[in-house]
Amino acid sequence: MRIALVVNREPHEADVWEGESLLFALRERLGLPGSKNACEQGECGSCSVLLDGRLVCACLVLAVQADGHEVITVEGLGDGDQLHRVQEAFLEAGAVQCGFCTPGLVVATVDLLERVPQPSDDEIREALAGNLCRCTGYAKIFDAVRLAAGIQP
Amino acid sequence: MGDGTVPRMHQRRATTTAPARPELELGRVVPAERRLDGVPKVTGQFAYASDLSAAGMLWGHTLRSPHAHARIRALDLSQALAQPGVHAVLTHEDVPGQKRYGLEFADQPVLAFDRVRYYGEPVALVAAEHPEQARRAAARIRVEYEPLEPVADAPRATELPPIHDHRWTHGHGYLDDPRPNVVRSLVIRHGDPDAGGDVSVAGVYELGMQDQAFLGPESGLAVPDGDGGVDIYVATQWLHVDRDQVAPCLGLRPEQVRLHLAGVGGSFGGREDLSMQIHAALLALRTNRPVKMVYSREESFVGHVHRHPARIEAEHRADRDGRLVCVRMRIVLDGGAYASSSAAVTSNAACFACGPYAVANALIEATSVYTNNPPCGAMRGFGAVQTCFAAEAQMDKLAAALAVDPIELRLRNALAPGDTLPTGQRVSGSLPVAEVIRRCAELPLPEPEELPRDAIRLPGGAGNTTRGEGVRRGVGFALGFKNLCFSEGFDDYCAARVRLFENAGGELVAEVHCAAAEVGQGVTNVIAQVARTELGTENVVLAPHTTATVDSAGSSSASRMTWMAAGAIRLACRAAREELERRGGALAGGEIGVERVYRHPRTWPLDPDTGQITGERAHVAFACAAMRVVVEVDAELGLTRVVWIGAAQDVGRALNPQAVEGQIEGGTAQGLGLALMEEISTRGGLIDNASFTDYLIPTALDVPPVESVLVEDPEPDAPYGVKGVGEPPTVVSTAAIASALRDATGRELARVPVRPDDVVGL
Structure with missing residues (x-):
């Protein structure tokens, strides 16, 4: 069936199978592979996107549920060639290794800092506990969040 | 920063010690840049293997064995071939070249024939227009199996009927062990293995099967070149060894098969062996279309090898001053259905069994066995993790028996350049063990946090299971080392x-x-x-x-x-x-x-009968690490919290200190996973937790702050004095966390991962 949705501020239409996830539609139908598929059951957060401004796992949302709604993916955070401050902070802090978790963590961090501009360390941990990272041990990701929030170490 | 009671979160110090050999000409190295792949990775533009596509691309899918051990009686593809969108269904009969492949021994069928030997073994392949069509068609392949009794108990495998008809690893310069199902046996006899001491401690230790759990599942794209050859874009750890295994199975010359690195979503050893490379190439060459394969998470759990589960019997003898006199260890590693790198893991487990200590006498017997459990091979730490867990538990036991401080005991026995290893090899390069111990021990422990405090900083976390009553604190320490680069005469x-x-x-x-x-x-x-x-x-x-x-x-x-x-x-x-x-x-x-x-400088094989070096050295160099850990245990519910980890690591010379710290922090977290939560659970060879819902890896709430000290003592044989840094933290952290849990609970905790019922009801 055909769906119409706004992705990264641009209108899109796609023909999807009714069982398809929003993640599959983003990756395979709309040419936006930035959101990653690592578990397909909402455990790892690699596919985190903002759906009408709410943080969701795109693997747990059906593509048809996004019909008529607005989605922001990692590809839509920056402004042209200008990185979002969270993306910049992830680079500066060394929070990226293999990078497979990075799109989801960047989106989750943007969501956190919009809700809580100056999060405590406990708030950072709690907010990112749904995003698995296997490379970094999280320390430099926490550094990146604090850097993006302007919190002095 | 919260209420001020949170332990130091981002204090790290990089300490440079004076080079042990000032005459070394290391040369200036320009500073490291930001990650070259950083911008594409933070913007979602980086092309991982699972992100690739090509015009006219088909999707491949693998039909896998639901049995751990069974005879294949018949295969019927007719219904699958009739499904919509299906372009090819392939079995072992469609493998044009060699029917088997392997990293070290070609013992693993490209597609099963006659028998399946593990749960999830590939049996048939489908290529279709849509991945769901491929999945559904694969489900229509009819396979008639005759289930066989699985060999599932590794320590008993050498008494059970062989699961392979041929002894694939026989005649490769290893000890001639006539028992069935042996991949490799290695016995290291050093000095007088019967030497006695004033004090003796013993234990039996076990480790469960750990998964690399890289986040990017096995994926790749095979594109036929129109001239009989194929280009394979894949996430791997070693392109050329992939090519050298793929080409013979396709019946092609090596130059007709080109491997290209696609974006890799983590590896940790799990991408040393092939996964979908040959399969996608077979489908692409058959259909003359590009074919992409992407494993699901469940499939990934059977799509790569794991860390060997181990059972280790250990006895340490020391004199009354705490100097090690003799170490005896018997190690059984479960290699699973195919050899993979089990032979080398066996050697590492044995060679580093004593830890970075000077030991005059030792008897180390290590055996890896074939079973019908999931195949095991490389994972970060590669054999040294398993024996470090046992050896360090033994050192703590010895310290307790002698009433000596555990750190002092380790200092008394610390290996140093010029000392001899149990293989007879003299340590010729950099190995600042005592310095690493001291640097780690100097790190100040965080003060106990006061109660009441936010539940998120208590065992059980946001589950809000305690207000702090019944919570005990423990402090542990561990030390470990392993080799750098390939060893035992390999032309590296x-x-x-x-x-x-x-x-x-x-x-x-x-x-x-x-x-x-x-x-x-x-x-x-x-x-x-x-x-x-x-x-x-x-x-x-x-x-x-x-x-x-x-x-x-x-x-x-x-x-x-x-x-x-x-x-x-x-x-x-x-x-x-x-x-x-x-x-x-x-x-x-x-x-x-x-x-x-x-x-790198040449190495030589170990003598198959004595485990002693046959030339100047069997290993080119070593690196060590020490960790100090603070834990809290809720003894009423068996819940644990790692509060803080301090690490000191021998890094040679850090070209990129931020990246080195990242390796230490990440490697430590993987060891934490093995200590507390990570185990592939099998019953009769069948995996029953193949998902991130059931196989838990550490989250942002599980990993504590890691304070790391980089001890720089340049390696004389390496360019610029560098050392590899990825593995030592993983070798040590499991042992260090277990040590802290023992301190908190007074229990032996001889098996990891430590489960809640192991630490409950004190």
Whole structure:
């Protein structure tokens, strides 16, 4: 069936199978592979996107549920060639290794800092506990969040 | 920063000790840049293997065995072939070349024939227009199995009927062990194995099967070249060894099969063996269409090898001053259905069984066995993790028996350059064990946090299971080491090619070719950093990692790639620079192209009967790490919290300190997972937790702050004095966390992962 949705501020239409996830539609139908598929059951957060401004796992949302709604993916955070401050902070802090978790963590961090501009360390941990990272041990990701929030170490 | 009671979160210090050998000419190295792949990775533009596509692409799917051990009686493909969108259904009969492959021994069928030997073994392949069509068609393949009794108990495997008809690992220079199902036995006899001490401690230790759990599942794209050959874009750790296994099975010459590195979503050893490479190529060549394969998470749990579960019997004898007199260990490693790298893991487990201690007498017996459990092979730490867990528990027991401080006991026995290892090898390079112990012990422990406090900083966390009553604190310490690079006579090399040319603006540009796999560790930055250093130019361009334009780089494993790539790039750059100087310093419109191969100093095999060196050395170099850990245990519910970890690591020379810290923090977290939560659970060889819902890896709430000290003592045999840094933290952290849990609970805790019922009801 055909769906119409706004992705990264641009209108899109796609023909999807009714069982398809929003993640599959983003990756395979709309040419936006930035959101990653690592578990397909909402455990790892690699596919985190903002759906009408709410943080969701795109693997747990059906593509048809996004019909008529607005989605922001990692590809839509920056402004042209200008990185979002969270993306910049992830680079500066060394929070990226293999990078497979990075799109989801960047989106989750943007969501956190919009809700809580100056999060405590406990708030950072709690907010990112749904995003698995296997490379970094999280320390430099926490550094990146604090850097993006302007919190002095 | 919260209410001020949170332990130090981001204090790290990089300490540089004076080089042990000031005469070493290390040379200046230009500072590291930001990650070269960083911008594409934070913006979602980086193309991982699972992100690839091509015009006319089909999706491949693998039908896998639901049995751990069964005879295949019949295969019927007719219904699958009739499904919509299906372009090919293949079985072992469609493998045109060799029917088996393997990293070290070709014992594993490309597609099962006659028998399946593990749960999830590939049996048939489908290519279809849509991945769901491929999945549904695979479900219509009818396979008639005759289930067989699985060999599932590793310690008993040597008494049970062999699961292979042929002894694949026999005749390769190993001890002749006539028992069934032996992959490799290695016995190291050192000094007088019967030497007695004043004090003796013993224990039996076990480790569960750990999964690498890289986040990017096995994926790739195979594209037929129209001329009988194929290009394979894949996430791997070693392009050339993949090619050398793929080509014979396709019945093609090596140059007809080109492997190209696609973006790698983590590896940790789990991408050393092949997964979908041959399968996608078979489907692509059959359909003459590009074929993509992407494993699901569940499939990934059977799509790669795991860390060997182990059972270790250990006895340590010491004199009354706490000096080790004799170490005896018997190690059984469950290799699962196929050999993979079990032979080398066996050797590592045995060679590093005593830990970085001077031991005059030892008897180490290590055996890896075939079973019908999931195949095991490389995972970060590679055999040393298992024996470090046992050896360090033994050192704590010994300290308690002697009433000596555990850190002091380790200092008294610390190995040093000039000492002899149980293999008879003299430590000739850098190995600052005592310095690493002292640096770690100097790190101040965080004060106990006061109650009441936020539940998130108590065992059980946001589950809000305690207000702090019944919570006990424990402090532990552990030390470990392992080898760097490949060992035992392996011809370990890395090639690099440099092309110098002038760009349109007349500036000198260096194009660097190296097939080293960037798996997230940052080796591309090392390559560029060395090239900028040696050529004195910022105009360095990295060519794609591929088998097509340059010889092998060897594997991104064994903590070797920084050392080896730096060696090769340095050689090639210096040769290019010399040629440029020979031409008077100008290219004058021409260009320079040189390829050079770097080899680390030679190693020799171990004697199969004694486990002793047969030349100067069996291992080229070593690295050690120490960790101090604070834990809290809720003894009423068996819940644990790791509060803080302090680490000191022997890093040779840190070319990129931020990346080195990242390796220490990440490697520590993986060891924490093995200590507390990670285990592939099997029953009769069947996996019953193949998902991230059931197989837990540490989250942001599980990993504590890691304070790391980089101890820089340059390695004389390595370019710029570097050492690999990826594995030592993983070797040590499991042992260190278990040590802290023992301190908190008074329990022996001889098995990891430690479960809630192991620490409850004190």
